[in-house]
Amino acid sequence: MVSIELVQDFIESSKDKYIRLSDEIWQYAELGYTEQKSAAAHIAFLKSAGFTVREGVAGIPTAFVAEAGSGGPVIAILGEFDALSGLSQESLALRSCPSSEIDNGNGHGCGHHLLGTSAHLAAVAVKNALERSGVEGRVRFYGCPAEEGGWGKTYMARAGLFDDVSAAITWHPGVTNGIVNMESLAVKQAYFRFKGVAAHAGVSPHLGRSALDALELMNIGTNFLREHMIPDARVHYAITDAGGVAPNVVQPNAAALYMIRAPRNRDAHELYERVCNIARGAALMTDCELKIEVHSACSNLLRNNTLNELMHAKMKQFGAPSYDSAELQFAESMHRTTSAAEIEMAGRVLQAAWRQPKALFDGIDALDVHRPWHMHGSTDVGDVSWVTPTAQCMTACFAFGTSPHSWQWVSQGKSAIAHKGMVLAAKTMAATALELYTNPLLLAAARTELAEQLATEPYVCPIPEGVQPPVPKAVG
Ligand SMILES: [Zn+2]
Numbered sequence: 001m002v003s004i005e006l007v008q009d010f011i012e013s014s015k016d017k018y019i020r021l022s023d024e025i026w027q028y029a030e031l032g033y034t035e036q037k038s039a040a041a042h043i044a045f046l047k048s049a050g051f052t053v054r055e056g057v058a059g060i061p062t063a064f065v066a067e068a069g070s071g072g073p074v075i076a077i078l079g080e081f082d083a084l085s086g087l088s089q090e091s092l093a094l095r096s097c098p099s100s101e102i103d104n105g106n107g108h109g110c111g112h113h114l115l116g117t118s119a120h121l122a123a124v125a126v127k128n129a130l131e132r133s134g135v136e137g138r139v140r141f142y143g144c145p146a147e148e149g150g151w152g153k154t155y156m157a158r159a160g161l162f163d164d165v166s167a168a169i170t171w172h173p174g175v176t177n178g179i180v181n182m183e184s185l186a187v188k189q190a191y192f193r194f195k196g197v198a199a200h201a202g203v204s205p206h207l208g209r210s211a212l213d214a215l216e217l218m219n220i221g222t223n224f225l226r227e228h229m230i231p232d233a234r235v236h237y238a239i240t241d242a243g244g245v246a247p248n249v250v251q252p253n254a255a256a257l258y259m260i261r262a263p264r265n266r267d268a269h270e271l272y273e274r275v276c277n278i279a280r281g282a283a284l285m286t287d288c289e290l291k292i293e294v295h296s297a298c299s300n301l302l303r304n305n306t307l308n309e310l311m312h313a314k315m316k317q318f319g320a321p322s323y324d325s326a327e328l329q330f331a332e333s334m335h336r337t338t339s340a341a342e343i344e345m346a347g348r349v350l351q352a353a354w355r356q357p358k359a360l361f362d363g364i365d366a367l368d369v370h371r372p373w374h375m376h377g378s379t380d381v382g383d384v385s386w387v388t389p390t391a392q393c394m395t396a397c398f399a400f401g402t403s404p405h406s407w408q409w410v411s412q413g414k415s416a417i418a419h420k421g422m423v424l425a426a427k428t429m430a431a432t433a434l435e436l437y438t439n440p441l442l443l444a445a446a447r448t449e450l451a452e453q454l455a456t457e458p459y460v461c462p463i464p465e466g467v468q469p470p471v472p473k474a475v476g
Helices: 004-028 036-048 112-133 152-158 211-228 265-286 305-318 325-335 340-347 381-387 407-411 416-438 440-454
Strands: 052-055 064-070 074-080 137-144 167-174 186-195 234-241 253-262 289-298 390-396
Touching (some): 004 036, 004 112, 004 305, 004 416, 036 052, 036 064, 036 112, 036 137, 064 112, 074 112, 074 416, 112 137, 112 167, 112 416, 152 289, 167 305, 167 416, 167 440, 186 211, 186 265, 211 234, 211 253, 253 265, 265 289, 305 390, 305 416, 325 416
Parallel strands (some): 074 137, 167 390
Antiparallel strands (some): 052 064, 186 253, 186 289, 234 253
16 A cells, blocks of 8 residues: 555645646636647647657547556546636636736636646655655556537547546536536537528529428427426527528528437437437428538446545545635635525535535535435546446535536636646546556456446447547637
């Protein structure tokens, strides 16, 4: 066993440098698949820390894998760094206002600047501990782009990048400290593009075939489908091409991007096939052509109780951060910007009842592996969890009640509270990884647990071969 002090001391002595890196990435606020500055900043740090870096993996310019160590198990630590559009926000402000520091209109509304940097720091701490203790093993930091709807890790899983990994570890910034004992939905995303015939809508409508009619009929059909799908499934769509702005033209083109979610991969695939049939019916009704293009997909999350319990024990060893009065006051002010409904929603992630919620979660939540939270969103950590046993923790980086993808999360992204959460996550991840190099029985138990889950449904990457990552032309 490697001493926990080794992790504690290394992270405490090097954290300032990584806090600056996180703040720098907050400011870049780059969208999925365009995270060039953020990836470059991570890669420069990793190289200077002695990691060997493979860049541009899985056909994605901003995806990379950094490795250190030799022999032994391979432990992956997963990092993200993509931002969200339209969420530019002044740092530490108590109201919604665009940032003067960020000119691209984006913002780190999910805290992925913290996520990537903390995972990176954990990997460097593991490298240091392996070297200092002479334990055999390899640590990899995975630079995973486009978690927000681009599902970079799914493409990375399809490329086989996790195939030789013994276990994977990651985290997500949040409003509580604990384990992400959660189930998430599998997703399939596809464009449905209809092609008709343009005509004068008044003079010769009989010569036209309306792609917009086809798209509207498809959407209506899907809305009728809702009554006959499993309650935990979700279908959303965005009309990406309404066929122009001229009502006196029969619209020859129309398209929508559909997002189809369900509890497991096979459910999502079945539902996707039903939506495809509705689209085919709409094309038939309107005499239009239909093209279906898969955009991306990701798998539901498979929980690994063995790893989750290990990670929980490690987090408890470090304990929750303590806060000074200025930090508590800031959290209080931020907490006051939230509604009762938001506070109730934040509480759903908790495993143990928190009887008197405060502005800042200051304990370590309990873990009940038999009572997971059924989250109706999705994460591409799902695909990694089907390939190798995977654990995730969460730490309190934001005031309780503030929600992901909101101006409040962007505003708090460079706060001292966020930095403390990031440091606790790094320590927890590093200590969890180190235990796995020296406790082969535990690692074997985690792997057996996954093998049992896959016995009834083996992993099939939900993105078909041939579908390329949607990297913008300017980047690719
Ligand atoms: Zn996120």
